[in-house]
Amino acid sequence: MxxxxxxxxxxxxxxxxxxxxxxxxxxxxxxxxxxxxxxxxxxxxxxxxxxxxxxxxxxxxxxxxxxxxxxxxxxxxxxxxxxxxxxxxxxxxxxxxxxxxxxxxxxxxxxxxxxxxxxxxxxxxxxxxxxxxxxxxxxxxxxxxxxxxxxxxxxxxxxxxxxxxxxxxxxxxxxxxxxxxxxxxxxxxxxxxxxxxxxxxLAAGPETDLSLRVAELTATRAAALDAHATELRRIERSLHDGTQNRIVTVTVLLGAARRMVARDPQGAGELLERAQSAAEQALAELRSVARGILPPVLADRGLAGALSGLAAQCAVPCRTDVEVPERCAASVEATAYFVVAEALTNIAKHSGARTATVTARARAGRLRLRIADDGRGGADERGGSGLAGVRDRVAAHDGTLTLASPPGGPTVLDVELPCGT
Structure with a gap:
């Protein structure tokens, strides 16, 4: 051996x-x-x-x-x-x-x-x-x-x-x-x-169970379709308003440089430098859009590494405590990643918190997330903070989201998702 x-x-x-x-x-x-x-x-x-x-x-x-x-x-x-x-x-x-x-x-x-x-x-x-x-x-x-x-x-x-x-x-x-x-x-x-x-x-009877399940699946299917449509609009907006404009700029600058190269080589060189800069910005925006569809860090480092990276990038000091022994389904991990990313963005923008904590546990086929901060509280899904979209994304996986944010804080966001296979 x-x-x-x-x-x-x-x-x-x-x-x-x-x-x-x-x-x-x-x-x-x-x-x-x-x-x-x-x-x-x-x-x-x-x-x-x-x-x-x-x-x-x-x-x-x-x-x-x-x-x-x-x-x-x-x-x-x-x-x-x-x-x-x-x-x-x-x-x-x-x-x-x-x-x-x-x-x-x-x-x-x-x-x-x-x-x-x-x-x-x-x-x-x-x-x-x-x-x-x-x-x-x-x-x-x-x-x-x-x-x-x-x-x-x-x-x-x-x-x-x-x-x-x-x-x-x-x-x-x-x-x-x-x-x-x-x-x-x-x-x-x-x-x-x-x-x-x-x-x-203690479970519901067969008839009640079936009707409740049909109602739940109908609601989650509608939420999944809405979340999918919202995500497509976000990607289209990012490509149209950002990347497409950069590429148009590159095309215009290259055409102008081609016409000037004979009579004004120095001016043509400046236009080529501007075209290169615009092309690099377009490439960076394309990479950003690609990461928004499915972050590659999840495949490279797993959920624990991805959440640690989000915590390190957060403007508020953030501690992570992740205990997920086995990999969940890719779509579930992506949803968990976006939930934490949105929550930490809200904490940095609106909470006035000094510290934040991200906890993740996988137990009995369920992935449980908790994002907490010591900020001013008063978070509201209707306030345009993105929590409504997070709830739709979670509901698409037949998960649950609970928000506790009394005035004066603290704010605690609990999310539970099926791990999937």
Whole structure:
């Protein structure tokens, strides 16, 4: 085996190890997040059971009215949580909140089924997702803490066994390594199991889902066509007002120089110098237009390098934090590049900010961008800042854009795009 093969094998192993660690970390976060909705689900289930038992006596009537509202709010929270760790769940039409109508509503019935299943399955899985990593850290570090522990203290996180010698303390660390192996190997599957019930029961029904999806695709298609037309007008304007005029100037100067070359060689030379300067300016403008269509820096340096270049060129000191392990689709990267470029241009022109930050993360098939500044705030899409065009460009990819810019600042622009393939 050559040195090159050894290096390639080590790089491949490192990439696999990093991918396993990322998946395990995301699974721990997802299971812990599921615990955050499973505990309220248990409380709501107990409240609903109590209201059902005491309803004939009239005692639980008031609580029974509050149950549908709380159930719908918890279901919305679970949809948002699952959307952060995977494909977005399309919500159904707002279900009724009056008790009698809610009990007859199919959406509410599915939410009740999710409530029971998430309480019985999601709660134990969430507890496991929180307690097992803690146990792994505790047992792995036990040999370091053993000399400080009381003589009769339990050694393992299981609550059994007492270490009296260094080999016994090291055995506890081996148990901790076993917990880590379980976290790395099984937690991604457990996270998918915890989320499966919510993805199946909390999504819109087939008819509603299809109609909503058709409406969304119709809107995004219109936005894509508008964004495409706007981009074509920009390119045409750049070529007509800039490059074309330069080339016409070159043609006129070359014709005048050709006529003067015999009778006034010096004047013809000056005209040729002016023609050369105009040709160079036309070439620079053509390159600028080409970069505006698809920046070559994306192909050369990737999204991280392209965003770092934009931050370096920004008039406001800008820090970048990019974590995109894999390449997204070329059109998605181009959209992300133009979104950041437009946002930084607005910051430099209008915000009066001292610093800016660009953050990019790729998680669960989604590319999330955040551009923030400490300026005066008050940004408005209707103010001609280019944000409306940015929203159309993002909508063309079925993405989302959220702007928070209260008067006095700060301004935060959040964009989420599907990574594509």
């Amino acid at each position: 050559t040195t090159r093969d050894t290096v390639a094998g080590a790089a491949g192993f490192k990439e696999i190890a990093l991918r396993v660690l990322r998946e395990a970390r995301a699974a721990v976060a997802q299971l812990a997040g599921g615990l955050g909705t499973a505990v309220p689900a248990l409380a709501l289930l107990l409240l609903a059971a109590g209201a059902a038992v005491t309803a004939p006596l009239g005692v639980g009537l008031l609580a029974g009215r509050a149950v549908p509202r709380a159930l719908h709010a918890l279901a919305r929270r679970e949809r948002a949580r699952l959307g952060r760790f995977g494909p977005e769940i399309v919500a159904p039409e707002p279900p009724p909140v009056r008790l009698r109508a809610a009990l007859a509503d199919p959406v509410t019935r599915r939410e009740l089924r999710w409530l029971v299943r998430h309480t019985t399955a999601g709660l134990p899985l969430g507890l496991l997702g929180v307690l097992l990593p803690v146990a792994a850290v505790r047992d792995c570090l036990f040999p370091l803490l053993w000399p400080l522990a009381p003589a009769d203290a339990t050694s393992t996180s299981l609550g059994i066994g007492t270490a009296h010698t260094w080999p016994e303390a090291a055995a506890v660390a081996l148990l901790g390594l076993g917990w880590i192996a379980i976290v790395l190997g099984l937690f991604p599957a457990l996270a998918r199991l915890q989320a499966a019930t919510g993805r199946r029961l």
